[in-house]
Amino acid sequence: MRFTKIICTIGPSSDSDEILSELVTAGMDVARLNMSFGDHSYHRKMIRKIRDISETSNKHVAILMDLSGTKTRIGRLRSPVTLHRGETVTLSSENHEDGRTIPVTDPEILKHLRKGETVYLADGTIKLRVISEGLSEVKAEVVEGGHLTSYKGISFSELSKDVSVTDKDIRDIEFGIREGVDWIAQSFVRHANDIQILREIITEKGSDTPIIAKIEKREAVKNLERIIRVSDAVMVARGDLGIEMPVEEIPVIQKRIIRLANQLGKPAITATQMLKSMVVQNSPTRAEVTDVANAVLDGSDALMLSEETASGKHPVEAVKVMDRVIRKAESIYKFLQDHPAKNTSSSIAGSAAKISSETEADTIITFTRTGKSAVQISRYRPPVRIIVAAHSEQVLRRMSVVWGCVPLVALPLSSSPEKLLTCVVEECLKRGYLHRDSTAVITSGFPFGEPGTTNTVRVLKVKDIITSK
Numbered sequence: 141m142r143f144t145k146i147i148c149t150i151g152p153s154s155d156s157d158e159i160l161s162e163l164v165t166a167g168m169d170v171a172r173l174n175m176s177f178g179d180h181s182y183h184r185k186m187i188r189k190i191r192d193i194s195e196t197s198n199k200h201v202a203i204l205m206d207l208s209g210t211k212t213r214i215g216r217l218r219s220p221v222t223l224h225r226g227e228t229v230t231l232s233s234e235n236h237e238d239g240r241t242i243p244v245t246d247p248e249i250l251k252h253l254r255k256g257e258t259v260y261l262a263d264g265t266i267k268l269r270v271i272s273e274g275l276s277e278v279k280a281e282v283v284e285g286g287h288l289t290s291y292k293g294i295s296f297s298e299l300s301k302d303v304s305v306t307d308k309d310i311r312d313i314e315f316g317i318r319e320g321v322d323w324i325a326q327s328f329v330r331h332a333n334d335i336q337i338l339r340e341i342i343t344e345k346g347s348d349t350p351i352i353a354k355i356e357k358r359e360a361v362k363n364l365e366r367i368i369r370v371s372d373a374v375m376v377a378r379g380d381l382g383i384e385m386p387v388e389e390i391p392v393i394q395k396r397i398i399r400l401a402n403q404l405g406k407p408a409i410t411a412t413q414m415l416k417s418m419v420v421q422n423s424p425t426r427a428e429v430t431d432v433a434n435a436v437l438d439g440s441d442a443l444m445l446s447e448e449t450a451s452g453k454h455p456v457e458a459v460k461v462m463d464r465v466i467r468k469a470e471s472i473y474k475f476l477q478d479h480p481a482k483n484t485s486s487s488i489a490g491s492a493a494k495i496s497s498e499t500e501a502d503t504i505i506t507f508t509r510t511g512k513s514a515v516q517i518s519r520y521r522p523p524v525r526i527i528v529a530a531h532s533e534q535v536l537r538r539m540s541v542v543w544g545c546v547p548l549v550a551l552p553l554s555s556s557p558e559k560l561l562t563c564v565v566e567e568c569l570k571r572g573y574l575h576r577d578s579t580a581v582i583t584s585g586f587p588f589g590e591p592g593t594t595n596t597v598r599v600l601k602v603k604d605i606i607t608s609k
Contacts, residue, residue, distance in 0.1 A: 145442035151450025209327025215243030263379030304334035356380035411444035493520035
């Protein structure tokens, strides 16, 4: 099996029924909806398609809604343009569609730009230097060129917005909650309070949708531990982080974020430019393959594809490549990581992981109301799959982000614990996760079914469970 999960950004290259289905077959565990692109009608259509394909394929594919945040973007270009070093371009509040005028979605930023200042486009891959100021137009020289398409990000060092959740974000949150998205990612987090503000908004809307903190600001790196503690997961968003910080610091910061998330028992996602060359080519560079493998070995719970699947020429092949590279990297993975237990539940989780190795079990089965016990077991990185049994379909889908977790089926509420165990084991037999001579490690709580009560670990033979029906 593959333990590390794959997140795919959905866009024009992948939004058809056929390609979405192929992505799931190739290994997509989570579909990311980037709210900076497309309207609610488009995203609603994608959600319905993903849910239908998930049901058909019998796989719990999670939907991650990525909020736009305060990022300013360029507007719509008549067609993609290639900017060359030494050329002069105009940043404008209007779209002249002349090929050398770049419209911006927030014209207010233009009056903040000063002569000599550096402006970054498209995650820093294009670099401009301001040569003349203006209220509605700013001229800039291309310092580092590249291929530019519509709606790419624009950033510069002096622009700092204190708003953590915009009005657009709030409208998107309301939409996402209505549509039942499984995770919400918050962009440009600076402080732990940014996460708390978002959580209050989500709670006010009657939801408990978990939050992913995207680490892409200098301030977030300074406040890293506090942010991770109040978040449900964390993302190493290397695009904007590479603009905020010296590029040579990014690998060190990545490892620090993942290590801390692992220690605190929070899923960690590594993102941006993982297979960038596959946007146009049908195979990756050696450096990209090594980057993917190292992110796995660092301890990432999930790896994310952005342009590769959203607008690239080879979305399905990109997922297949990532799947193969992850599996190979996991062949030398350091399983059974040592973390101090924080409470009874984490002590049980650590014990289950260790016992699964010592007894040569084929799987760990965890019964959970909220998914937290499964996340705790994952923290210890057992060498076997973690079968997640829950009553809620949404809880099961949320586990698709978490390392090693295999969401199974939604369980009936009225059955006894032993009947539920038999139901889960039979489903595992059907899917090939277990066979009659398998050993399974079981974690559950007493009283059974109450959240936060995981306090029991058992080792059982499958044949004993089946014959005791």
